[in-house]
Amino acid sequence: MTLLLIPATLLTILPTSQAASLSDISYKFKALKFTQEPSSFVQFVPDFSRYTQAISACVWIKSLGSATWPTWTVFYYRGTELTMLDNGNYICIFGPCMHLSNKFSVRKGTWYHACVTWQLSTRTHKYYVNGQLVGSQQTEAGRTLRTGRTLTLGNWGGNNGGHEFGGEMVYLNFYAKELSQSEVQEMVNNGMCKDLLSDRHKEVRLVKWEDMVRKTRSGRVTEVDMLETCDSSFQVFFSVLTDSESLLNKTRQELETKKEAEKSLTRELEHVSDQLNSTLMQLNTRSLQLNATSLQLNTTLSLLTNVSTELNRTSDEVQEISTRLNQTKLDLRRANQELEMYNNSRNEWDWEIFKSEQYLNNTITSEQAEQLRASWDSVARRLVGYTITDDLIKFWKIVDCREGGERPWAALYSERYFNQELTEELAQTLTSVWDTVSGKRSDPLTLSCTYFFIYLNLMNV
Numbered sequence: 297m298t299l300l301l302i303p304a305t306l307l308t309i310l311p312t313s314q315a316a317s318l319s320d321i322s323y324k325f326k327a328l329k330f331t332q333e334p335s336s337f338v339q340f341v342p343d344f345s346r347y348t349q350a351i352s353a354c355v356w357i358k359s360l361g362s363a364t365w366p367t368w369t370v371f372y373y374r375g376t377e378l379t380m381l382d383n384g385n386y387i388c389i390f391g392p393c394m395h396l397s398n399k400f401s402v403r404k405g406t407w408y409h410a411c412v413t414w415q416l417s418t419r420t421h422k423y424y425v426n427g428q429l430v431g432s433q434q435t436e437a438g439r440t441l442r443t444g445r446t447l448t449l450g451n452w453g454g455n456n457g458g459h460e461f462g463g464e465m466v467y468l469n470f471y472a473k474e475l476s477q478s479e480v481q482e483m484v485n486n487g488m489c490k491d492l493l494s495d496r497h498k499e500v501r502l503v504k505w506e507d508m509v510r511k512t513r514s515g516r517v518t519e520v521d522m523l524e525t526c527d528s529s530f531q532v533f534f535s536v537l538t539d540s541e542s543l544l545n546k547t548r549q550e551l552e553t554k555k556e557a558e559k560s561l562t563r564e565l566e567h568v569s570d571q572l573n574s575t576l577m578q579l580n581t582r583s584l585q586l587n588a589t590s591l592q593l594n595t596t597l598s599l600l601t602n603v604s605t606e607l608n609r610t611s612d613e614v615q616e617i618s619t620r621l622n623q624t625k626l627d628l629r630r631a632n633q634e635l636e637m638y639n640n641s642r643n644e645w646d647w648e649i650f651k652s653e654q655y656l657n658n659t660i661t662s663e664q665a666e667q668l669r670a671s672w673d674s675v676a677r678r679l680v681g682y683t684i685t686d687d688l689i690k691f692w693k694i695v696d697c698r699e700g701g702e703r704p705w706a707a708l709y710s711e712r713y714f715n716q717e718l719t720e721e722l723a724q725t726l727t728s729v730w731d732t733v734s735g736k737r738s739d740p741l742t743l744s745c746t747y748f749f750i751y752l753n754l755m756n757v
Contacts (some may be wrong), residue, residue: 322466323506327520328513330450332360332368332462336515337450342470343501348440354411354477354582355468356488357382359402368461369452370410371468374445380412384430384459389414389421390439396423396431409484415474416440426482449508450517464520467620470503489526617724682718684708 330336344351355370359382370380379388384396389412391428402408413436422432431673449468452459466488466608495501509519618676682688688737713722 325522327466330461331516332460344443346472350474352413352414352471359463371457413474427484472500
């Protein structure tokens with residue numbers, strides 16, 4: 297039939313992964329036919345490592361029946377760890393078996409659906425025929441499925457095992473979960489052909505029919521193509537293929553779109569990367585500039601520190617010089633005062649006045665005494681700063697031109713005056729004394745004698 301060529305044609309135009317998937321679909325439509333002979337079976341060791349907590353085994357069966365053996369083995373997991381016969385007898389798990397042949401009738405040459413389930417948490421082993429629960433039994437507490445044993449399809453344990461199966465089976469799958477009755481019923485409702493096309497519970501369908509069909513066979517076990525049986529249902533198959541092709545094209549478009557988006561993103565990333573590299577270079581340049589500026593600032597700071605130290609030292613020197621200048625000013629002021637005093641001491645009183653006709657050989661009047669007192673006041677003030685010595689006192693006595701008298705010259709030898717510096721106050725006092733001397737003289741005085749003695753004494757002062 298041409299229907300047989302269509303999947304092969306599709307395999308040549310689809311990608312490898314999709315072709316592999318369709319290849320698996322083609323094996324799903326391969327049933328195995330057993331001739332009810334002791335040497336006819338399929339045997340292998342399945343990986344049941346993920347089935348220790350729960351397991352379900354479901355299969356489509358068409359029994360041919362025989363007068364020789366009343367029961368026929370669909371599969372046998374060594375030691376009746378898990379066993380199913382096609383007439384309801386020897387439905388076994390972990391050793392104990394259920395015998396349920398009286399619960400249902402199997403019509404010869406008719407396809408039907410059988411399923412066994414178990415779960416550790418409920419410890420319940422169940423048997424379904426065409427979606428209906430036929431029987432159940434409790435298992436031993438804590439007992440789980442033992443792994444690493446041989447699974448045989450078609451008889452009870454392999455060559456000459458007995459209870460040989462006569463008939464066809466297809467789509468035997470082991471699920472790593474306990475299927476619920478509704479899930480089992482859904483398989484039945486879909487019908488055999490649609491169930492072959494579906495891939496429900498694929499995440500737990502680990503030991504699957506399309507792999508078993510390709511296992512090594514013993515005796516006369518042959519393949520039966522289910523395409524003829526499911527011819528009327530293949531509109532669904534082609535619908536699925538059409539949908540798959542449409543989905544594939546859509547996926548290809550999405551992939552192309554994603555590739556373009558990826559290329560655009562790659563270009564954008566490259567652009568961003570270039571910008572980042574440029575920014576990094578700028579940052580490195582700025583960093584070098586900042587380091588150079590930092591060095592310059594450190595150098596400037598060091599110079600400023602040195603300048604500050606020099607300024608502080610200069611400030612100290614200026615302060616010292618200022619102090620010395622102030623001291624020099626004081627010294628200069630004192631020296632100036634001393635120089636002025638010295639210059640003043642060199643100024644001689646105008647003694648020539650006594651040679652004039654006004655005074656010479658004349659009696660000193662009160663008016664003349666006042667004039668002399670004023671003149672003497674100038675002399676006395678010019679002597680400020682000198683020490684009152686014996687010679688200075690003798691000078692005063694000579695000026696008085698009398699020996700003794702009422703003037704208290706002896707007082708000048710007291711501690712208060714003698715050897716003391718002549719001050720403004722003492723000069724004023726001495727002026728008053730002279731005033732007294734000149735004001736009280738009433739006898740004729742020849743100034744020639746006075747002038748002579750004053751001159752002599754001034755020369756010795």
